[in-house]
Amino acid sequence: MRRRNMLVAAAASLAAATCGPLRGDAEPEIERAIPEARVNPWGANAFLHKEVEFWKKEKTLEMARDAGIKWIKQQFPWEEIEQGQKREFFDQTWQKPTWEKYDEIVSLAEEFDLKLIARVDRTPLWARQPGAVPEAPPANFADFGDFLSILAERYKGRIAHYQLWNEPNLAHEWGNPPDPKGYVDLLRSGYQRLKEVDPSIKVLAAPLAITLERSPRAMVELDFLEEMYQHGAGAYFDIMSANAYGLEFPPIAEPDPNVLNFRRVELLRAVMERNNDSDKAVWFNEYGWNASPADMAAEKLIWRRVTEEEQAEWTVEGIRYGRSHWPWAGVFCIWYLRQVGDIPPTSSEYYFRMIDPEFTPRLVYKEVEDNSKKIR
Template identity: 55%
Template sequence: MGRRTLRVACFLGLLVGLGLTWWLPNPVLNPVPTTQALARPLPFTDVNPLGANFFLDREVETWKKQETLRMARAAGLGWVKQMFPWDQIEPQKGLFWDDRIRRSTWDKFDEIVSLVEQYGLRLIVRLDQPPEWARSRGENARYPVRDLNEFGDYVARVVARYRGRIQYYQIWNEPNLAREWGGRPPDPAAYTELLKVAYQRAKAVDPNVVILSAPLAQTLERSPQAINELDFLQGMYAAGAAAYFDILMANAYGFDRPPEDPPDPRVLNFQRLKLLREVMVRNGDGAKPVWLNEFGWNAAPPTFPPFRLYWGRVTEEEQAAYTVRAIRMAREWDWLGVINLWYFRQVGDISPLDNAEYYFRVVDPDFTPRPLYFAVQQLSEEFKFALPGEHQETSPAVQTEGRWNYVRADEASARGYIESSAPGARLVFNFRGTGVQVIPGPGSGRVYVQLDGRAVSGLPADPTGQTWLELGGDTAGRPVTVARNLTYGQHRLTLTVPQLRPGETVRVDAFVVLLDEPDYRPALLGAGLAALSFVGFGLTFIRRRP
């Protein structure tokens, strides 16, 4: 072999060896990460954590509702917290009609539900604000109802109308404040009775709904005007409230302190939330999760009158940074689920001149995004791919297309699964690993499967070439392997409901991301080839002595 040919061979060997070393998993340049997903054994915690409060019922023009929801979806939000006020739905007893506009009072809320579905978001609906005819007295729309059964009727009507479309309902708001309890002194036992009626009536209509307790205002006060939220929650437990909610809803404003400020009963800050959690645990209710109703920091300008800064103030840069740090911190708490920002966008009825509340906004009324919007949008990228470990059907790495229903079931992992019998309905699961498994729900049927947009090697296929997975038989609750020994990286699993026989349903309980032991041998072989080729290439330039 001539010296020139040997140089070319060594140079090619060097390129091949370096390529193998660079692109294949190797313990130095391209190691396979060993990070595992945080185990989330509590129900309703393996969810997209990002949500916000909205005021869509106050928006008149449909295009503005659409743009609001489009921007929310683009920011990575998964949840829309929205009021369905009783006094707007049933202004007169038994009458669901608005004479002013000559339309059903349901129309506005039907549109909201449809638009939220259109943009792939999920609703958390707040139920309160009784109409004048249902109040015991007074003009205050927060006044407790005169007859709890009438409130139960309203709850049942809403749940029945949106059965299968809305799953999460919050009952009342901040009952530990007199102004949210019609001016009366707050009463945890009285609120518990209202919660009990709402819970029982809602579950009677749809056993799969999830009831959230009213969030309690953060306060150090103990007076007829306000009760410290830790004391009020303890009073609720003493009155038997544990049996009448599935998720504890809470508020977690940061005020003028950073998220790292530690919890202290004498201080209002973000981590005060941990003290509320301690009350739950002390009362034997630690198996329930916590969601956040209102969360954030206020970024009023420095010229704003100090006596109006009820939530303190930080700069917009601090608002964005504190929010991101707090959410990352909260994701390490295995008992916390959704975190709703206060608030996304308002319709222009909160003045920036004399109301500090204006400066919580994520997006201005004219749709200008604030720095907080971009910070949340960037943060949302961290939740889009599931890491190795088990993930619930509600995981932020799961997207649904078409009609899927969530079913409560004690035998399922995290006490629930998702089901559909609609042909073409899809579940998309994005993960980062080397393999993936599906855990079926009880009595599930066959489902079409694609991995990274292609048929899955090793699975059976129908005459059209579509690969499928059998989720029925005795597979319920047991992992069914879709693929293993994939190249480590980002992958996309798609499950599609086929044309089913009558009575058949596809049920998915969870997913498992696998991380197989990496095989570094090809990369090490490439490194060896590169080293030998480099040495050989160098030797070709050494002249022989004559």
């Protein structure tokens, strides 16, 4: 979720758009013809692969279940699993199989009746171009496809949803200037190999960072998706991923091409519809509002700020709005459930959490817990 550059660059372009609260409004029932939209919408991002102690992984998922969360977005970093060379799944430092922690995560998710969405990215050193960073795509896209095939075979029948890469419209997440065709080539390789293992697997296209920036560092997500379609992307994903940050605006603030807000996703959906791809659902990869302290320096407020009360209320009301107005909306993965302590309180990113690192639930957790059975 490292999008400092693009949000800071977009700050001056944000326009105010406000409306009254949604709370208490009766919402109409809408028909959901798309199978991937007929799902429980409550999801959250977790970082279980960074957690060392088993009881903390267990407690994190227990609290997710108790809040009514049904989906967990969890990263499966390619560089961490297939480490030293192709088909080597052994950690030389710790002298144990690299699969060990991921087998544990998958088993724990099953224990707590949670479904996993596996985010797969980060190229291992052996597969990179010389001098490339982990975020950059591999030198040979077939290596990525081969890894996905092995991953899907290992967890066949246990993980059914795979997100391929993350925010390729940012240079920071692609390792190079944004390249829609390059991403489609990567997506094609991964999609084909996953479907060979199990045709029922659902492939999620990478979520695109919301941005107003047009530069070698970032490409407006609406333009990036349009170019993806021009290069044939529609044939190589089953579900579109989207990011939906509300910034300082309430969830019913209207979409505008010059504004970053929750309903901006409607503009992304319009791109899909123009490209005859309206039979696919949109799932929300990162969703939420930031409740940084009022005294945090303005330059640190990358995602702006709202109060904790607004964060709690708007998180629920955004899902209510989406489920009552968008027949194509599926899972909303809140950013984020709980982090392991590697994000300090001096960072604005700390204040997205539903649960503190020490397992204290925040207001947003309690609001989700109170409403998860009411909004389906």
